[in-house]
Amino acid sequence: MKHLALALLVLCALLAVKSAxxxxxxxxxxxxxxxxxxxxxxxxxxxxxxxxxxxxxxxxxxxxxxxxxxxxxxxxxxxxxxxxxxxxxxxxxxxxxxxxxxxxxxxxxDRYALVSMAAKPVSPDAPASLVGASVGVTFGYHYPGIDAWMARSGMLRSEGPSDEKNIEKMLLGRVDCVIVAESMARYFMRAHGMTARLHLATLASAPxxxxxxxxxxxxxxxxxxxxxxxxxxxxxxxxxxxxxxx
Known part of the structure; x- marks a missing residue:
């Protein structure tokens, strides 16, 4: 009887899980x-x-x-x-x-990267290229450790609705560079065959x-x-x- 009762309890438990x-x-x-x-x-x-x-x-x-x-x-x-x-x-x-x-x-x-046109690169290693450069960032985003660096560098923020829209603006010459996730930048460059056209610099910030x-x-x-x-x-x-x- 004990074994039968135990079997019934197990069966009831399984049915309860199945019917949940x-x-x-x-x-x-x-x-x-x-x-x-x-x-x-x-x-x-x-x-x-x-x-x-x-x-x-x-x-x-x-x-x-x-x-x-x-x-x-x-x-x-x-x-x-x-x-x-x-x-x-x-x-x-x-x-x-x-x-x-x-x-x-x-x-x-991931890490943030600064992406610009290879023909006119904007690079953290060349401070003069940063002064007055318009940089595409996503509207409402906070970039820990990078916001203060952009301000110190003399860059001009240009907010857009998304990373992809900001890249489009850069390709059209409406901004000088963009800040995007490095994984996104590398995927975009590879998928669109733009490895030679774009310059990518990984930013020194916390991941x-x-x-x-x-x-x-x-x-x-x-x-x-x-x-x-x-x-x-x-x-x-x-x-x-x-x-x-x-």
Whole structure:
């Protein structure tokens, strides 16, 4: 009888898990540039969401959705965000001590780069080229460690809606250079055959970290994905995916 009772308990537990409704978690991104997001729907972020769904984390399923950066920040600040946010770092949200939101370990790192036309390079190694140079930056973005350097160098900020739009402005001669993530710059140069036309200089600043941010109301779901994100850098399967964008 004891064995029968135990078997019934196990069966009931399995049925309960099977019948538990799936919980869809929306993951927002404000990124609209390669290699994070590609025009055809691929990209590192869609691939990461697919990776999380393949891990079958309980009843959780994840869906990626774009939201403009300014609107995203407003919804985070007023507490109306109904999901998590991918690819952020605490410094961008005045949360260095990580008390406002829940933050995963960094699952990727990047650096900022200064990109200009090879025919008229703007370089940190040539201070004279920086004075009065117009530099494309993304509207509303904070560049830790770089904002002060731009001001000291005598550069003139020109804000645009996105990194890609800023690069377009530079190619049209409307700005002298742009500050973008190095991974984005290298992908763009390779994909468009512009390695010889563009000059890239990696900026001496702390690496930018890509993390998952969650409001504390999503703590239960966050606790399931945080361990998975923590081990991404050592997961060969994920590293093979990353390598396709390098």
């Amino acid at each position: 409704p799936a919980q869809e978690v929306t993951v927002y991104t404000s990124a609209s540039f390669a290699p994070l997001m590609l025009a055809d729907g691929r990209g590192m972020y869609p691939d990461l969401i697919a990776y999380l769904n393949q891990r079958k984390l309980g009843t959780l399923t994840f869906r990626l959705r774009y939201m403009p950066r300014k609107r995203l920040q407003v919804k985070l600040e007023d507490g109306s965000i109904d999901g998590m946010v991918i690819g952020m770092m605490p410094e961008w949200f005045d949360d260095v001590e990580q008390k406002k939101y829940l933050w995963s370990a960094p699952f990727a790192t 930018t970290e890509r993390r998952m941010l969650a409001p504390r109301s999503h703590a239960a779901a966050f606790e399931k994905i945080a361990p998975v994100l923590k081990q991404l850098k050592s997961d060969p399967a994920w590293q093979r995916i990353v390598a396709t964008y390098q």
